[in-house]
Amino acid sequence: MTQSNTTISMTKVHNFSAGPSILAPEVIEASIAGIQNFAGTTLSLLEVSHRSKEFVSVVEDAQVTIKSLLNIPEGYEILFLGGGASMQFLMLAYNLLEKKGAYTKTGVWAANAVKEAKHLGLVEVIASSEDKNYNYIPKGYTIPSDADYFHCTSNNTIYGSQMKSFPESPIPMVCDMSSDILSRQVDVSKFGLIYAGAQKNMGPAGVTVVIVRKDILGKVSRAIPSMMDYQVHIKSETMFNTPPVFPIFSMLQNLKWVQKMGGVDGMQKRAADRANLLYNEIDSNPLFKGTVEIEDRSQMNACFLLTDETLAPKFDAVWKAAGISGIVGHRSVGGYRASMYNALPLESVQALVYVMRNFNA
Ligand SMILES: *Cc1c(COP(=O)(O)O)cnc(C)c1O
Numbered sequence: 001m002t003q004s005n006t007t008i009s010m011t012k013v014h015n016f017s018a019g020p021s022i023l024a025p026e027v028i029e030a031s032i033a034g035i036q037n038f039a040g041t042t043l044s045l046l047e048v049s050h051r052s053k054e055f056v057s058v059v060e061d062a063q064v065t066i067k068s069l070l071n072i073p074e075g076y077e078i079l080f081l082g083g084g085a086s087m088q089f090l091m092l093a094y095n096l097l098e099k100k101g102a103y104t105k106t107g108v109w110a111a112n113a114v115k116e117a118k119h120l121g122l123v124e125v126i127a128s129s130e131d132k133n134y135n136y137i138p139k140g141y142t143i144p145s146d147a148d149y150f151h152c153t154s155n156n157t158i159y160g161s162q163m164k165s166f167p168e169s170p171i172p173m174v175c176d177m178s179s180d181i182l183s184r185q186v187d188v189s190k191f192g193l194i195y196a197g198a199q200k201n202m203g204p205a206g207v208t209v210v211i212v213r214k215d216i217l218g219k220v221s222r223a224i225p226s227m228m229d230y231q232v233h234i235k236s237e238t239m240f241n242t243p244p245v246f247p248i249f250s251m252l253q254n255l256k257w258v259q260k261m262g263g264v265d266g267m268q269k270r271a272a273d274r275a276n277l278l279y280n281e282i283d284s285n286p287l288f289k290g291t292v293e294i295e296d297r298s299q300m301n302a303c304f305l306l307t308d309e310t311l312a313p314k315f316d317a318v319w320k321a322a323g324i325s326g327i328v329g330h331r332s333v334g335g336y337r338a339s340m341y342n343a344l345p346l347e348s349v350q351a352l353v354y355v356m357r358n359f360n361a
Contacts, residue, residue, distance in 0.1 A: 014348035017326035085197035089116035102147035107156035155180035160303035203251030305335035
């Protein structure tokens with residue numbers, strides 16, 4: 001790639017950022033358009049009431065679109081909350097933890113979920129992959145039927161592992177899907193609660209989507225502060241306080257884009273194509289090796305190392321020159337992490353694979 005034409009080099013940045021992360025150009029354009037002139041009001045969406053009919057219809061449209069994309073059955077509510085997925089670690093425990101919560105500990109985020117729930121009561125870690133620096137997904141554990149709920153993390157963003165299937169749970173199953181929601185089909189009816197920060201696969205940072213089955217709520221004896229209470233937010237149709245208006249609007253643009261691209265099936269196919277291409281290169285190129293057990297590899301975050309780490313400065317110079325951005329691994333794993341969220345085109349993975357294949361040490 002030449003650096004002489006800035007327009008070309010700018011459009012050729014391959015954005016593998018782990019989050020906040022890539023959005024389709026048309027989603028960004030539609031977001032800008034809403035800031036300039038919202039729904040024909042000639043006002044910016046940044047300066048109108050969240051209770052205006054135009055914005056209420058954005059919220060409703062986003063709920064309906066998520067419902068349709070994920071095939072959400074009756075009995076579930078969809079909330080758009082602030083505070084990130086990290087606030088849900090605490091909020092879900094406020095609402096569900098009476099006697100104890102059962103957790104799998106499969107990475108940093110899962111460990112944070114455990115830590116926060118402990119503020120509210122007893123937590124039992126029923127399976128963990130901490131013994132091998134979280135490089136696999138534990139299996140064959142028993143979910144205790146005397147716990148109030150079972151919590152798992154579908155995709156471990158930092159370590160690059162992903163649950164390929166979900167257990168049958170005798171108690172409500174709660175899942176942090178922040179980094180793989182909308183990238184594959186899931187049977188929502190198996191879950192009591194799903195939550196996801198938007199900034200990996202759904203939109204910009206600032207909004208967290210909560211999908212909750214109403215009948216699991218209202219069973220704890222504690223008094224729940226209003227902002228922490230799902231039922232309060234449900235009653236006020238996710239407008240108990242001012243919701244994050246811009247992130248919701250921008251997320252809606254992305255949901256429409258996902259729909260146009262073939263919905264979750266379309267995203268699943270894109271994810272498989274990208275992941276197969278990259279993992280094939282990692283496995284066939286002697287200069288690289290993967291860090292995660294093969295059967296548990298994430299289709300969203302591929303972690304890999306140079307077999308000879310002294311080559312890092314040379315390799316880093318090559319991928320940077322090829323317009324690749326954001327593949328430096330998290331400090332707890334080292335090496336490289338290519339995050340391949342919904343909006344990442346296959347072309348970007350082809351560019352990375354090309355660099356890897358032609359890297360001669
Ligand atoms: C990024 C991430 C989080 C943290 O999300 P915030 O919105 O920053 O709180 C939690 N869980 C998973 C799986 C993540 O990938």
